[in-house]
Amino acid sequence: MKTERKMGAGVAAVALGVMMAGMAAAPAQAEFQGKSAGDFMVRARAIGVIPDESATVTVLGGDVDVSNEWVPEIDFSYFLTDNIALELIAATTKHDVTHSSGLSLGEVSLLPPTLTLQYHPMPKERLSPYVGAGVNYTIFYNEDAPGGAVTSIDYDNAFGFALQAGVDYAVADNWYLNVDVKKIFLSTDVSINGGAITADVDLDPWVVGFGVGYRF
Numbered sequence: 413m414k415t416e417r418k419m420g421a422g423v424a425a426v427a428l429g430v431m432m433a434g435m436a437a438a439p440a441q442a443e444f445q446g447k448s449a450g451d452f453m454v455r456a457r458a459i460g461v462i463p464d465e466s467a468t469v470t471v472l473g474g475d476v477d478v479s480n481e482w483v484p485e486i487d488f489s490y491f492l493t494d495n496i497a498l499e500l501i502a503a504t505t506k507h508d509v510t511h512s513s514g515l516s517l518g519e520v521s522l523l524p525p526t527l528t529l530q531y532h533p534m535p536k537e538r539l540s541p542y543v544g545a546g547v548n549y550t551i552f553y554n555e556d557a558p559g560g561a562v563t564s565i566d567y568d569n570a571f572g573f574a575l576q577a578g579v580d581y582a583v584a585d586n587w588y589l590n591v592d593v594k595k596i597f598l599s600t601d602v603s604i605n606g607g608a609i610t611a612d613v614d615l616d617p618w619v620v621g622f623g624v625g626y627r628f
Contacts, residue, residue, distance in 0.1 A: 460621075520565075539581050
């Protein structure tokens with residue numbers, strides 16, 4: 413867990429160093445071009461995954477708490493037109509889960525690929541905001557029951573919907589700083605101790621990212 417947090421906190425600094433090195437090596441641009449149809453953009457971000465969770469739990473009642481986590485993330489965008497782009501994000505997180513009674517429900521890792529369709533209203537400007545909406549599919553893996561009263565735990569993979577807003581700022585013709593916020597609407601069914609206890613959990617995380625991007 414500590415390693416993941418350190419990686420997340422450090423990725424923006426590493427990416428920024430790479431960006432500065434690339435800017436120093438790149439030839440001067442006569443005129444800023446901005447985003448265009450056919451462009452690809454790759455971004456590296458540090459993201460905070462902040463669940464806005466609630467749950468209905470059989471037998472135990474109560475609610476659950478899912479930890480916030482910071483991790484590195486990479487995403488890929490393709491511009492269908494000057495204004496319209498597709499973005500796919502790739503990241504994985506590991507969360508501690510606790511019942512409101514204080515009972516540990518162990519740990520679970522999430523792989524949540526998310527595809528959004530974005531609208532960029534000012535693609536030719538250095539400060540270029542965007543909004544997007546799309547679909548998420550979250551894969552739950554490495555479910556780790558803590559033992560004792562909880563001997564097994566299983567999460568169902570699930571589809572969700574995503575809303576997005578962000579802004580790119582061009583510091584050179586091809587290099588961008590980026591801030592991005594997503595809201596993912598995601599629910600999963602959870603089985604504890606072979607189904608003796610079940611839960612319907614709404615995770616609904618906010619995903620806040622800071623990083624750099626390169627357009628080519």
